[in-house]
Amino acid sequence: MARWQGRVLLVEDDPAALTSLRRILEGAGYHVTAVTDGETACRHLEMEDHGGYDVVLTDLRMAEVDGLAVLRTARRLSNPPEVVVLTGYGTLGTAIEAFRAGVYDYLLKPCKPEDLLNAIGGALHRRYDHALQLATLREQARHAVHDLDEQSIVEQVRYLRVGDLLIDRFNRRVIFRNRVIQVTPTEYELLHCLAEARGRTLSFREIVQRAYIHAHVATDEDAHQLLKTHIHNLRHKIDPAYIVNVRGVGYRLIDPRFFRSGL
Numbered sequence: 001m002a003r004w005q006g007r008v009l010l011v012e013d014d015p016a017a018l019t020s021l022r023r024i025l026e027g028a029g030y031h032v033t034a035v036t037d038g039e040t041a042c043r044h045l046e047m048e049d050h051g052g053y054d055v056v057l058t059d060l061r062m063a064e065v066d067g068l069a070v071l072r073t074a075r076r077l078s079n080p081p082e083v084v085v086l087t088g089y090g091t092l093g094t095a096i097e098a099f100r101a102g103v104y105d106y107l108l109k110p111c112k113p114e115d116l117l118n119a120i121g122g123a124l125h126r127r128y129d130h131a132l133q134l135a136t137l138r139e140q141a142r143h144a145v146h147d148l149d150e151q152s153i154v155e156q157v158r159y160l161r162v163g164d165l166l167i168d169r170f171n172r173r174v175i176f177r178n179r180v181i182q183v184t185p186t187e188y189e190l191l192h193c194l195a196e197a198r199g200r201t202l203s204f205r206e207i208v209q210r211a212y213i214h215a216h217v218a219t220d221e222d223a224h225q226l227l228k229t230h231i232h233n234l235r236h237k238i239d240p241a242y243i244v245n246v247r248g249v250g251y252r253l254i255d256p257r258f259f260r261s262g263l
Contacts, residue, residue, distance in 0.1 A: 006031070007030070008053065009035070024113050028120075037063065041070045055081055055084060162254070163257060194253035197253065204251075205219075207251060
């Protein structure tokens with residue numbers, strides 16, 4: 001018995017040969033669908049285009065639609081079966097053409113039953129090997145996409161990044177060039193609100209209110225005075241080019257690699 005109960009499409013226009021081949025294949029445990037011409041074979045293949053047949057065993061010389069046409073139809077399916085050609089009219093030219101079209105094996109009549117079954121068994125092994133590889137790749141891709149999506153979502157929620165500056169919202173930490181920077185709670189809130197603005201200039205009053213330094217300030221100048229010491233300290237803890245003073249307006253946090261200094 002065959003190790004797997006593979007499905008074989010048998011294409012043979014000689015009734016006696018068809019009967020003999022079918023008996024050999026079914027005796028080895030294969031499920032056989034037998035047809036007597038290439039046109040019918042192509043219709044069967046197109047109707048079963050999602051893995052219906054595992055192996056096609058086809059004669060080469062047939063009226064109207066020959067074995068090469070059956071081979072090409074089979075190999076262009078979305079889930080193509082392996083194809084074994086069995087012919088009594090083999091030539092170097094047709095053999096080359098068949099292998100170029102993707103045939104698994106090319107056998108000449110008369111063919112010993114053991115040689116035929118070895119070819120069919122080998123084709124079936126390759127079919128299942130390819131299916132297993134494809135399933136493995138799909139599973140790996142699915143996990144990779146899932147892990148990537150999950151990791152990406154977590155990172156987007158957890159971190160704010162501006163150049164080499166990373167703000168860890170889960171642990172309320174500031175990391176600059178892969179080193180944890182010691183900041184006060186007020187300094188953390190300042191960097192956090194500036195990073196959330198993503199390069200946009202925030203007014204002095206807006207920063208004071210967002211960073212919870214003071215709920216109400218009368219003027220922008222008052223807010224500016226409240227911020228000066230904190231900004232001065234932060235500029236010494238990270239690269240001072242990251243925090244830009246927009247004169248008379250407010251501050252913004254930038255990646256200095258993408259901006260000219262002095263803005």
